[in-house]
Amino acid sequence: MHANMSKHLVLLLITVCFTFALISTSAKETPIPIAPDGIEQNVQALDPAAATQAWLATVPKAQREKSDAYFEGGYWLILWNFLLTAVISIFLLASRISTRLRDFAERVCRGSRWLPQGSWQLPLQVILYAIAYFLIVAALSFPLNLYENFFREHQYGFATQSFLPWFREQLIGLGIAIVAGTILLIVLYGVFRRAPRTWWIWGTVVAVVFMFVTAFIAPVFIEPLFNTYKPLTKPEIRDPILAMARANQIPVKQVFEVDASRQTTRVSANVAGVLGTTRIALNDNLLKQCTLPEIREVMAHEMGHYVLNHGAKLLTYFGIFVLIGFALTRALFDAAVRRWGGRWGVCGIADPAGLPLLVLILSAMVFVATPVLNTVVRVTEREADAFGINTSREPDGMAKVALKLGAYRKLDPTPLEEFIFFDHPSGRSRIRMAMDWKAAHLPAGESPVADGASSIR
Numbered sequence: 001m002h003a004n005m006s007k008h009l010v011l012l013l014i015t016v017c018f019t020f021a022l023i024s025t026s027a028k029e030t031p032i033p034i035a036p037d038g039i040e041q042n043v044q045a046l047d048p049a050a051a052t053q054a055w056l057a058t059v060p061k062a063q064r065e066k067s068d069a070y071f072e073g074g075y076w077l078i079l080w081n082f083l084l085t086a087v088i089s090i091f092l093l094a095s096r097i098s099t100r101l102r103d104f105a106e107r108v109c110r111g112s113r114w115l116p117q118g119s120w121q122l123p124l125q126v127i128l129y130a131i132a133y134f135l136i137v138a139a140l141s142f143p144l145n146l147y148e149n150f151f152r153e154h155q156y157g158f159a160t161q162s163f164l165p166w167f168r169e170q171l172i173g174l175g176i177a178i179v180a181g182t183i184l185l186i187v188l189y190g191v192f193r194r195a196p197r198t199w200w201i202w203g204t205v206v207a208v209v210f211m212f213v214t215a216f217i218a219p220v221f222i223e224p225l226f227n228t229y230k231p232l233t234k235p236e237i238r239d240p241i242l243a244m245a246r247a248n249q250i251p252v253k254q255v256f257e258v259d260a261s262r263q264t265t266r267v268s269a270n271v272a273g274v275l276g277t278t279r280i281a282l283n284d285n286l287l288k289q290c291t292l293p294e295i296r297e298v299m300a301h302e303m304g305h306y307v308l309n310h311g312a313k314l315l316t317y318f319g320i321f322v323l324i325g326f327a328l329t330r331a332l333f334d335a336a337v338r339r340w341g342g343r344w345g346v347c348g349i350a351d352p353a354g355l356p357l358l359v360l361i362l363s364a365m366v367f368v369a370t371p372v373l374n375t376v377v378r379v380t381e382r383e384a385d386a387f388g389i390n391t392s393r394e395p396d397g398m399a400k401v402a403l404k405l406g407a408y409r410k411l412d413p414t415p416l417e418e419f420i421f422f423d424h425p426s427g428r429s430r431i432r433m434a435m436d437w438k439a440a441h442l443p444a445g446e447s448p449v450a451d452g453a454s455s456i457r
């Protein structure tokens with residue numbers, strides 16, 4: 001999904017974030033350094049380690065330094081985004097802006113002749129509070145958002161949008177965040193009120209359902225707001241892709257092309273949706289910049305996500321994370337309210353004025369859990385890579401794609417760096433997997449039927 005939505009809104013909507021990042025996990029690439037002839041030949045005597053180094057050595061030094069700088073800058077942005085969320089949350093609490101917002105929402109709802117009274121009072125208060133909260137947070141975090149997603153993307157040559165179209169998409173993203181976030185908060189605060197001690201269990205159920213619904217509707221209702229998806233019509237590209245899909249029991253009749261070049265020069269493809277909304281899409285940058293072997297490799301990777309049921313697996317993993325996170329949150333929230341509740345004017349979990357505290361605790365946990373969350377995603381990406389190489393049988397295509405991805409993902413990190421910061425395997429890891437596969441030199445499958453006599457192989 002897009003980096004459009006402000007990080008902080010997404011942090012609150014941790015679940016939305018997970019869904020977009022995970023269920024539409026994407027394989028991405030960029031420009032093509034051509035490998036020297038020697039690398040692709042000589043399969044018999046292939047030394048995977050040396051071959052991996054040879055591929056990496058094809059990237060010019062300046063290009064490597066640029067992509068390292070871009071990716072390492074992202075490490076700091078994780079910290080800045082967390083600190084900004086923390087500062088905004090503490091500011092809203094300590095200044096009692098949060099309390100005043102809640103009181104304002106209460107007064108409006110109680111005093112209104114037009115708004116329904118009775119059991120509708122509390123959800124209406126949550127709606128008023130939530131809309132104001134999202135707008136304030138979006139405004140306060142706009143400078144960092146502007147730097148990270150506009151200026152920095154232009155500085156590194158990835159962005160293709162001028163300011164106004166970019167800003168328009170930010171507003172659309174904010175609108176989606178407000179609608180989705182408010183719905184989530186109405187349900188969550190209903191749970192908080194009815195089950196102040198066991199909300200963390202029921203809240204997890206709410207979060208998982210929310211993730212599922214978001215994943216289900218994203219390809220149909222959200223993604224078309226930013227990009228146009230149309231069926232891929234070129235038979236020379238479409239047919240080999242559909243052949244791989246048929247060979248793996250993937251019930252797709254068409255593959256989609258998305259006009260990602262509207263926003264970025266990055267190459268990518270993704271699987272999105274669940275159940276009936278599942279679709280595989282590759283972007284126009286990929287079609288322009290990659291050869292058919294590379295495209296087949298990328299699409300086989302995306303099919304791996306589908307065949308290996310990664311949507312359901314990630315939903316399960318993140319459900320477990322949310323459960324643990326909510327259990328810890330319950331303890332931390334209550335402790336914070338005992339200590340500072342009087343000063344901030346926050347009475348308890350069911351009090352909307354405590355939303356910034358909830359966001360502060362959850363974002364701190366997501367920040368601390370960054371290596372774990374990245375590793376969970378990276379492991380599923382590695383599974384999709386293994387599926388991709390076995391299905392496409394394109395080790396050199398896989399290596400070339402990995403180098404293109406290296407335009408914006410550090411190619412050769414230390415193992416610790418990869419563990420902490422990488423949500424996809426690094427270029428080095430991917431090329432090594434491809435070269436290990438190539439060195440093992442699996443023979444193409446032989447058909448026992450065509451071959452007649454011999455029975456067991």
Ligand SMILES: [Zn+2]
Pocket residue numbers: 025026027301302305381384
């Ligand atoms: Zn992937």
